Amino acid sequence: MSDMTLLEKEEDIEKATKALKAMAHPLRLKILCALKNDELPVLEIVKQVGSSQSNISQHIDILRTKEIVESRRDGNKILCKVKDVKILKLVENMQAVFCTADDL
């Protein structure tokens, strides 16, 4: 009862696929990296990540719709942070896998 735990359940596959799709875009992955430790306003994300304000806003909206990012208003600004802890773990894993010295 512990080893058939292999993403075999349709439900798990769907959840995992949804998360992967959300991350599987360079801008969205960068956004998630930027939000890994900080809560940031949209324009700050635009600065760090690049692309246009509109484009980043749309990508943030995608992440929001998928319940991956959440945001709150602070006066003029909208502060964004990662909502789904699982995503944080995945981002960390991506770093562990893709940012190690064995890339050399």
Place this chain on the structure above:
Amino acid sequence: MSDMTLLEKEEDIEKATKALKAMAHPLRLKILCALKNDELPVLEIVKQVGSSQSNISQHIDILRTKEIVESRRDGNKILCKVKDVKILKLVENMQAVFCTADDL
């Protein structure tokens, strides 16, 4: 010189995104799960994963093109296995994140 290791390099982002895109489809994720421990012929993958032969073949081809899966001929059959070790790690991570008891 060790903490700016945050997927900040464009090159890492691209690699990570490529891997994520490859995994971000239910059939392909299932294929990778099926190949996690075994080297399997295409029809066996079709059986385990579902969908049509043609469809699975095309998805396998996508994974091959992206250097994630490799295959060799054994007589009549084409045996497939995961080529990129990084992908194996990611699949394991996905399982760790999405197949734990805290789903309850």
Place this chain on the structure above:
DNA sequence: ACTTTGTATAAGAAAATAACTATATTATGA
């Protein structure tokens, strides 16, 4: 009230994905 700053939304075009059907290819076995 007007302007500026920060953010979101709409509309549309271009490109990428995905799936299906049918057919081709390759190897084996009779």
Place this chain on the structure above:
DNA sequence: TCATAATATAGTTATTTTCTTATACAAAGT
């Protein structure tokens, strides 16, 4: 050689994604 099994490819169509431009909305400052 003919039939069959295993896999790949072609051609199409439908859907989804992505980006751009322009515009709307909201809050704050003057």
